[in-house]
Amino acid sequence: xxxxxxxxxxxxxxxxxxxxxxxxxxxxxxxxxxxxxxxxxxxxxxxxxxxxxxxxxxxxxxxxxxxxxxxxxxxxxxxxxxxxxxxxxxxxxxxxxxxxxxxxxxxxxxxxxxxxxxxxxxxxxxxxxxxxxxxxxxxxxxxxxxxxxxxxxxxxxxxxxxxxxxxxxxxxxxxxxxxxxxxxxxxxxxxxxxxxxxxxxxxxxxxxxxxxxxxxxxxxxxxxxxxxxxxxxxxxxxxxxxxxxxxxxxxxxxxxxxxxxxxxxxxxxxxxxxxxxxxxxxxxxxxxxxxxxxxxxxxxxxxxxxxxxxxxxxxxxxxxxxxxxxxxxxxxxxxxxxxxxxxxxxxxxxxxxxxxxxxxxxxxxxxxxxxxxxxxxxxxxxxxxxxxxxxxxxxxxxxxxxxxxxxxxxxxxxxxxxxxxxxxxxxxxxxxxxxxxxxxxxxxxxxxxxxxxxxxxxxxxxxxxxxxxxxxxxxxxxxxxxxxxxxxxxx
Amino acid sequence: xxxxxxxxxxxxxxxxxxxxxxxxxxxxxxxxxxxxxxxxxxxxxxxxxxxxxxxxxxxxxxxxxxxxxxxxxxxxxxxxxxxxxxxxxxxxxxxxxxxxxxxxxxxxxxxxxxxxxxxxxxxxxxxxxxxxxxxxxxxxxxxxxxxxxxxxxxxxxxxxxxxxxxxxxxxxxxxxxxxxxxxxxxxxxxxxxxxxxxxxxxxxxxxxxxxxxxxxxxxxxxxxxxxxxxxxxxxxxxxxxxxxxxxxxxxxxxxxxxxxxxxxxxxxxxxxxxxxxxxxxxxxxxxxxxxxxxxxxxxxxxxxxxxxxxxxxxxxxxxxxxxxxxxxxxxxxxxxxxxxxxxxxxxxxxxxxxxxxxxxxxxxxxxxxxxxxxxxxxxxxxxxxxxxxxxxxxxxxxxxxxxxxxxxxxxxxxxxxxxxxxxxxxxxxxxxxxxxxxxxxxxxxxxxxxxxxxxxxxxxxxxxxxxxxxxxxxxxxxxxxxxx
Numbered sequence: 013x014x015x016x017x018x019x020x021x022x023x024x025x026x027x028x029x030x031x032x033x034x035x036x037x038x039x040x041x042x043x044x045x046x047x048x049x050x051x052x053x054x055x056x057x058x059x060x061x062x063x064x065x066x067x068x069x070x071x072x073x074x075x076x077x078x079x080x081x082x083x084x085x086x087x088x089x090x091x092x093x094x095x096x097x098x099x100x101x102x103x104x105x106x107x108x109x110x111x112x113x114x115x116x117x118x119x120x121x122x123x124x125x126x127x128x129x130x131x132x133x134x135x136x137x138x139x140x141x142x143x144x145x146x147x148x149x150x151x152x153x154x155x156x157x158x159x160x161x162x163x164x165x166x167x168x169x170x171x172x173x174x175x176x177x178x179x180x181x182x183x184x185x186x187x188x189x190x191x192x193x194x195x196x197x198x199x200x201x202x203x204x205x206x207x208x209x210x211x212x213x214x215x216x217x218x219x220x221x222x223x224x225x226x227x228x229x230x231x232x233x234x235x236x237x238x239x240x241x242x243x244x245x246x247x248x249x250x251x252x253x254x255x256x257x258x259x260x261x262x263x264x265x266x267x268x269x270x271x272x273x274x275x276x277x278x279x280x281x282x283x284x285x286x287x288x289x290x291x292x293x294x295x296x297x298x299x300x301x302x303x304x305x306x307x308x309x310x311x312x313x314x315x316x317x318x319x320x321x322x323x324x325x326x327x328x329x330x331x332x333x334x335x336x337x338x339x340x341x342x343x344x345x346x347x348x349x350x351x352x353x354x355x356x357x358x359x360x361x362x363x364x365x366x367x368x369x370x371x372x373x374x375x376x377x378x379x380x381x382x383x384x385x386x387x388x389x390x391x392x393x394x395x396x397x398x399x400x401x402x403x404x405x406x407x408x409x410x411x412x413x414x415x416x417x418x419x420x421x422x423x424x425x426x427x428x429x430x431x432x433x434x435x436x437x438x439x440x441x442x443x444x445x446x447x448x449x450x451x452x453x454x455x456x457x458x459x460x461x462x463x464x465x466x467x468x469x470x471x472x473x474x475x476x477x478x479x480x481x482x483x484x485x486x487x488x489x490x491x492x493x494x495x496x497x498x499x500x501x502x503x
Numbered sequence: 504x505x506x507x508x509x510x511x512x513x514x515x516x517x518x519x520x521x522x523x524x525x526x527x528x529x530x531x532x533x534x535x536x537x538x539x540x541x542x543x544x545x546x547x548x549x550x551x552x553x554x555x556x557x558x559x560x561x562x563x564x565x566x567x568x569x570x571x572x573x574x575x576x577x578x579x580x581x582x583x584x585x586x587x588x589x590x591x592x593x594x595x596x597x598x599x600x601x602x603x604x605x606x607x608x609x610x611x612x613x614x615x616x617x618x619x620x621x622x623x624x625x626x627x628x629x630x631x632x633x634x635x636x637x638x639x640x641x642x643x644x645x646x647x648x649x650x651x652x653x654x655x656x657x658x659x660x661x662x663x664x665x666x667x668x669x670x671x672x673x674x675x676x677x678x679x680x681x682x683x684x685x686x687x688x689x690x691x692x693x694x695x696x697x698x699x700x701x702x703x704x705x706x707x708x709x710x711x712x713x714x715x716x717x718x719x720x721x722x723x724x725x726x727x728x729x730x731x732x733x734x735x736x737x738x739x740x741x742x743x744x745x746x747x748x749x750x751x752x753x754x755x756x757x758x759x760x761x762x763x764x765x766x767x768x769x770x771x772x773x774x775x776x777x778x779x780x781x782x783x784x785x786x787x788x789x790x791x792x793x794x795x796x797x798x799x800x801x802x803x804x805x806x807x808x809x810x811x812x813x814x815x816x817x818x819x820x821x822x823x824x825x826x827x828x829x830x831x832x833x834x835x836x837x838x839x840x841x842x843x844x845x846x847x848x849x850x851x852x853x854x855x856x857x858x859x860x861x862x863x864x865x866x867x868x869x870x871x872x873x874x875x876x877x878x879x880x881x882x883x884x885x886x887x888x889x890x891x892x893x894x895x896x897x898x899x900x901x902x903x904x905x906x907x908x909x910x911x912x913x914x915x916x917x918x919x920x921x922x923x924x925x926x927x928x929x930x931x932x933x934x935x936x937x938x939x940x941x942x943x944x945x946x947x948x949x950x951x952x953x954x955x956x957x958x959x960x961x962x963x964x965x966x967x968x969x970x971x972x973x974x975x976x977x978x979x980x981x982x983x984x985x986x987x
Contacts, residue, residue, distance in 0.1 A: 051602070051603050056829070057599065057704040057823070057824075058594065058605055058703055058704045059701070060700070060737050092818075092822060096839065100823045102819050286867055286868045286869075288818075288819070288871075290871070290875060292814075293709035293739075295738050
């Protein structure tokens with residue numbers, strides 16, 4: 013029998029607000045345990061939640077970005093369960109009335125083997141606001157478990173899809189797209205290692221061609237796309253084998269073990285909690301007006317799709333370049349600043365995608381922090397360098413050396429300007445026609461054989477003569493002028 | 504001396520007839536003398552109280568006094584007060600010292616009032632007799648065999664026995680008004696949202712409201728001027744302009760339309776209590792009020808609705824008491840679940856457990872619609888009853904409690920009988936309306952309270968209505984014997 017896998021995702025995106033969703037405590041990552049746990053985070057007796065409107069704005073941004081319905085009135089509910097890292101004994105979430113309703117995301121599923129790449133629409137069921145829990149810390153104190161409540165109350169937007177995906181590749185393509193999107197609209201830093209973007213994947217299988225959904229198992233807390241791919245592939249195989257062996261699938265929550273590449277059941281449906289959801293009486297219903305939406309919309313910059321189209325038409329860039337340059341909002345902004353500074357989009361694209369990316373990749377090898385979105389070369393400096401390069405002040409090899417120097421400057425804070433680096437390196441070009449002519453006369457005199465070859469019709473000999481002239485000038489001659497004068501002399 | 508009004512105490516302080524330190528010492532001495540037999544206070548801290556009194560004297564000397572500066576106020580032990588034990592009447596929090604101030608505490612601190620101590624209460628404000636307190640029952644100063652009512656029983660006894668100048672209370676289903684009735688003083692539950700709940704330990708969040716407990720309506724008005732006001736830390740706090748609750752006290756009552764709900768005078772009301780209420784109504788007629796018969800047809804449903812909604816919210820509100828971060832943790836346990844179970848089994852008393860069980864049940868999958876949702880629907884009907892009623896009257900009057908103070912132990916084994924104590928008060932909490940109880944006379948030597956229910960934000964009018972009555976009666980000045 014041929015089987016079909018059906019996949020839906022629930023993604024917890026940590027919202028990029030300065031303070032927690034229901035208190036003024038900081039959300040910064042990596043602080044000493046419990047130093048960002050205010051009286052509300054600890055759930056002292058008598059404390060009350062106050063909604064952070066910034067978190068709501070993030071939800072509205074997401075809703076607008078996926079063309080979703082944004083509820084004029086949504087309700088916060090309490091999800092009741094006991095756990096040491098859940099200080100109130102309930103999580104404030106949204107249940108029956110979420111802030112974001114139905115929407116959709118278009119994904120590009122890459123080619124796999126003989127199967128070509130294709131586009132697909134994944135429907136968003138809902139997205140709701142909720143607070144994160146704290147963390148249990150094991151091993152800090154011998155024989156005891158510790159609780160760190162720094163993360164408790166961090167705002168999350170849980171984004172739920174319809175069971176629209178039909179392969180691990182589609183699920184991963186969706187997750188990557190969503191990951192890109194939430195960073196693009198600036199609501200999430202996308203850091204999967206720090207848990208800012210966590211995916212739960214619901215997987216079921218059914219005989220191909222049938223309508224009825226199979227029983228699903230939920231793979232919890234996948235924090236890399238690679239693991240997601242592996243986990244879904246394993247889980248799919250396991251479910252198909254189980255059914256083909258005459259077994260049945262029990263609804264369950266499973267964990268993926270990256271070491272073994274297997275999924276294992278954590279708890280079955282029978283063990284599931286009754287969360288006793290009810291509207292939180294401490295919070296009024298959340299109201300989002302048309303004016304709120306308009307205000308957020310005005311704050312939002314161009315969508316990724318819009319900027320792609322614009323880069324193609326306005327700058328005449330090809331699809332590959334556009335995709336690379338719009339991989340993130342930061343990259344697109346950077347590119348545009350270089351374009352504005354040097355007035356040449358193609359040149360800017362070449363250098364941002366080529367030399368700058370190569371440099372960043374080399375540096376990244378040694379660096380703990382990804383530099384891709386924050387290159388060590390200021391866009392204005394790169395534009396200035398390209399202006400000098402374009403003006404013929406220095407050649408490509410020299411410009412590359414200056415680029416490295418600019419990057420080093422940013423680490424050492426020496427404060428040298430682009431022109432100072434060019435001067436220090438002695439990359440001031442010889443543009444004096446008389447001086448160049450003198451050099452070329454010397455070269456022609458010293459290489460009569462090459463001159464003969466050129467006259468015999470060998471074009472290559474011309475380049476060799478240019479090379480000799482550049483060498484004689486120690487690379488300082490303006491290459492354009494060398495070409496021009498040499499051509500004149502040989503004609 | 505002890506029967507003086509807040510205004511009189513304030514005048515004495517500001518004319519330097521007495522210092523706040525002396526006044527505080529006087530009350531502390533009375534507490535030392537009478538509290539052992541009444542058990543109104545859970546926590547006292549002479550050094551802290553006197554330090555505040557000293558600071559108040561400095562404010563007065565500097566000419567920066569306001570009406571409550573230097574006046575010793577008893578605080579119900581439901582309000583977190585920085586560096587004070589804050590137990591909520593429970594073993595669960597017997598070891599808890601609050602690291603922050605509730606909004607109400609901050610408000611009193613800001614005007615230089617003195618925190619005289621933390622008063623006893625039913626555990627987590629669940630009870631109508633103060634018998635559920637982990638720190639022992641409170642005795643009614645009018646008859647120490649009897650209960651003071653609850654849950655603000657400690658504040659009630661302290662006001663009645665003149666062991667404070669005034670006190671704070673909280674009222675979820677009648678916890679200010681019923682003890683005010685049983686102990687013979689004036690107590691006001693404001694409109695929901697008028698006093699911030701920040702730092703007030705939650706029982707049932709959608710019903711809890713803090714208010715003043717004091718000798719007279721005028722005292723309550725002065726207390727309200729301090730307690731009321733917007734607080735951005737409580738999302739249900741209402742952002743309204745600050746008002747002066749004393750502004751209408753002197754208004755004549757000529758033409759006041761008083762609604763009498765027939766359901767409040769039906770079966771279940773003690774006849775002798777009914778007689779006192781009738782006399783009070785007659786006094787109002789003399790003051791120029793016009794009596795209108797009204798109906799609140801869903802009154803009978805208020806107790807069942809309340810005992811679904813309040814426990815539902817409580818079961819969730821009390822989940823934070825898990826022994827993990829603060830509060831009682833059992834001495835020995837084998838694992839996490841064992842720690843939760845034992846800590847909570849040991850830390851909570853029987854009534855609290857009963858309500859957690861009820862609340863958990865009504866919120867459970869499969870029961871939610873039949874109980875919680877249905878109760879919410881009826882809650883709206885009850886609120887609608889009042890909207891209708893207020894089309895025909897300005898205030899509603901009736902008894903605050905169905906009987907006078909009952910004997911300790913009399914109802915502890917019959918929760919339903921205990922719950923019926925709040926039959927006349929609960930519906931106002933469900934509707935979010937303000938209500939008060941004022942002394943209206945005695946039955947067999949025990950105080951009887953007249954309830955006055957106002958429309959939303961009509962506290963100033965209610966205080967006016969009560970104050971005018973207190974200008975022609977002296978029930979509010981009566982004191983229990985043996986305490987002067």
